[in-house]
Amino acid sequence: MTGFPSSMKSLIDELSKMPGIGPKSAQRLAFYILRSSGNDAEVLSKAILKVKNSVRFCKSCNNLSDEEFCEICKSTLRNRSLLCVVEEPNDVATIEKAGEYEGLYHVLLGSLSPLDGIGPSDLKIEELLVRVKRDKYKEIIIATDFNTEGEATAMYLGKVLKGSGSRLTRVAYGIPVGGDLQYADQATIVKAFEGRREVK
Amino acid sequence: MTGFPSSMKSLIDELSKMPGIGPKSAQRLAFYILRSSGNDAEVLSKAILKVKNSVRFCKSCNNLSDEEFCEICKSTLRNRSLLCVVEEPNDVATIEKAGEYEGLYHVLLGSLSPLDGIGPSDLKIEELLVRVKRDKYKEIIIATDFNTEGEATAMYLGKVLKGSGSRLTRVAYGIPVGGDLQYADQATIVKAFEGRREVK
Helix, strand or coil: CCCCCHHHHHHHHHHHCCCCCCHHHHHHHHHHHHHCCHHHHHHHHHHHHHHHHHCEECCCCCCEECCCCCHHHHCCCCCCCEEEEECCHHHHHHHHHHCCCCCEEEECCCCCEHHHCECHHHCCHHHHHHHHHHHCCCEEEECCCCCHHHHHHHHHHHHHHCCCCCEEEECCCCCCCCCCHHHCCHHHHHHHHHCCCCCC | CCCCCHHHHHHHHHHHCCCCCCHHHHHHHHHHHHHCCHHHHHHHHHHHHHHHHHCEECCCCCCEECCCCCHHHHCCCCEEEEEEEECCHHHHHHHHHHCCCCEEEEECCCCCEHHHCECHHHCCHHHHHHHHHHHCCCEEEECCCCCHHHHHHHHHHHHHHCCCCCEEEECCECECCCCCHHHCCHHHHHHHHHCCEECC
């Protein structure tokens, strides 16, 4: 990468480390930053540091938070008898964006993966059991991913939460809204048929 | 974007402003930054500010530089009888990466575009003529882009540099017609330099 001053080279190197950013994209972003107003670059630079310094995990649900407890746990508008268990903080963001669910969350910060040496004690499962025992949820919705690890985690949770007195559910498998049946994979079609419901 | 703490939202907003970065990519990058070691985030944050504060245009060729004159202009290893004229600083980086050309550069910082109101006086053409007159290059290689603006610029340069005493050449087709120089692959760039021809 000759032909660039060293400060540009360093910025391109740092940007290239990010996921999905190849050397060409990094170069384009570096030029964008170089050409942006001085203020824009400073705001971005500060936003990066701010995230590193202020974001932590909510003490109650392990969602990302700027404070001890996250906005959802602190909110008085949520239904506190519903608990949705997800793997990662961005799953919370995805579900919130859909705007339908109004209960609380519990973020496991991962999923069971014996091959990678990730067992129940590496996830926030103990904390989940404590919450469930203390807060007596009416329903616990398991919304871990639909891959091998997510399914294994859902099965494990089903086992340890049985007898908790809460109704245990798993979000439905099926064809995505707007999805063409012909493009769905066979496993999804089988699950979609299994999960069929009464047409009213 | 509920479900994220405000510092994450700000970072995602800032990242989304960059070219080619949509909301999903911005979210992925923000999570990468959040999870990276504190040092990595700080290095990135500083690299952004450093570029804004230290990068300027080389006083001689208008390439990007951390100092008054760029590395290429200062180098004692370059062939000072060859001058390559390009539109933008990243064209210099592209040509340098190909590793074939060993002369000096002159960056115009743009190309002629009458429709956008960009005429010769908006580019570093006056500075080019001064250099050419003073330094008596053996050859001037015009490597503006192969699109309408780049070709118009090449034609204009051919006219004003005629009678300068330098051999005038244009890098050869081999670079696809209508293509941007910065997206050409290295082998094509080498071919294009080998096949350069007289400007009549």
